[in-house]
Amino acid sequence: MVFLNGRILPIEDAKVSVLDRGFIFGDGVYELVPVYSRVPFRLEEHLLRLERSLSAVRIRNPYSPAQWREFIYRLIDTQPFDDQGVYFQVTRGVAKRDHAFPKNAEPTVFMMSNPLVNPPGEQVEKGASAVSAPDNRWLRCDIKSISLVGNVLLRQLSAEADGAETILFRDGKLTEASASNVFIVRRGVIESPPKGNLILPGITYDVIVELARANGMPLEFREIHEPEVRGADELWVTSSSKEVLAIVMLDGKRIGAGQPGPVFRRMYQLYQEFKLKVMRAGKREAASV
Numbered sequence: 479m480v481f482l483n484g485r486i487l488p489i490e491d492a493k494v495s496v497l498d499r500g501f502i503f504g505d506g507v508y509e510l511v512p513v514y515s516r517v518p519f520r521l522e523e524h525l526l527r528l529e530r531s532l533s534a535v536r537i538r539n540p541y542s543p544a545q546w547r548e549f550i551y552r553l554i555d556t557q558p559f560d561d562q563g564v565y566f567q568v569t570r571g572v573a574k575r576d577h578a579f580p581k582n583a584e585p586t587v588f589m590m591s592n593p594l595v596n597p598p599g600e601q602v603e604k605g606a607s608a609v610s611a612p613d614n615r616w617l618r619c620d621i622k623s624i625s626l627v628g629n630v631l632l633r634q635l636s637a638e639a640d641g642a643e644t645i646l647f648r649d650g651k652l653t654e655a656s657a658s659n660v661f662i663v664r665r666g667v668i669e670s671p672p673k674g675n676l677i678l679p680g681i682t683y684d685v686i687v688e689l690a691r692a693n694g695m696p697l698e699f700r701e702i703h704e705p706e707v708r709g710a711d712e713l714w715v716t717s718s719s720k721e722v723l724a725i726v727m728l729d730g731k732r733i734g735a736g737q738p739g740p741v742f743r744r745m746y747q748l749y750q751e752f753k754l755k756v757m758r759a760g761k762r763e764a765a766s767v
């Protein structure tokens with residue numbers, strides 16, 4: 479079952495006009511919320527980011543936070559599996575094709591929930607490979623826009639090299655990856671680019687930062703130059719589906735010792751414990767570290 483404009487219905491019956499601006503212009507924004515044992519993880523933060531994306535592209539948020547929650551819980555309850563990835567998007571709606579905003583269009587809201595696919599245990603244990611590429615996307619990467627052709631092309635580079643991600647550099651500096659944020663570890667310090675218009679403010683990024691702070695792990699936000707990434711002791715990517723994953727080969731060259739490092743192992747453990755805590759609490763409310 480999926481959700482379309484207030485109704486839960488079989489996917490075959492969910493129909494959107496070909497004039498929807500999501501289809502014509504990629505004019506919309508989205509979220510993906512991981513759900514563990516039917517408990518959404520960091521839902522409040524995802525809804526806040528949705529609100530920020532919507533206001534950045536000037537689409538009216540059609541629902542209150544309470545309505546979003548209710549619709550999301552209802553959708554979760556219709557699925558036969560416990561661990562889910564709830565995807566939802568809001569577009570500017572259906573209108574005659576014209577770049578300028580339509581006067582009276584109603585936003586289109588679509589949601590679906592699929593089984594959550596986290597990295598397999600072997601990949602967590604051994605680490606993954608990645609390639610790098612120049613970050614040639616637009617300058618509003620902080621908006622979670624459904625216009626993802628830039629990210630799609632970049633991700634395809636690593637897919638064709640059997641890699642898990644494409645790590646991006648803009649003007650010689652690390653930004654993020656095609657569908658995740660990036661951290662490095664150098665001499666025991668966890669480092670990541672600061673938030674800004676060049677990266678998506680990841681919900682998982684925030685969890686990593688909170689866990690590092692709560693556990694006294696040194697952390698620094700700064701501009702990170704390409705050679706510092708290639709020469710790092712550890713390289714991680716983070717996202718709602720990948721959680722935290724070690725990259726041990728970049729462009730065919732080893733990162734650090736070529737295996738997931740000790741700081742990664744600790745963070746991975748902390749992340750799993752935190753997830754468990756949220757699940758055990760069993761509440762569908764915001765949980766903090």
Ligand SMILES: Cc1ncc(COP(=O)(O)O)c(C=O)c1O
Nearest residue numbers: 657658659678680681682717718
């Ligand atoms: C470009 C990009 N950066 C970062 C992320 C990680 O965000 P989150 O941790 O909220 O899943 C994503 C997630 O899809 C992404 O597409």
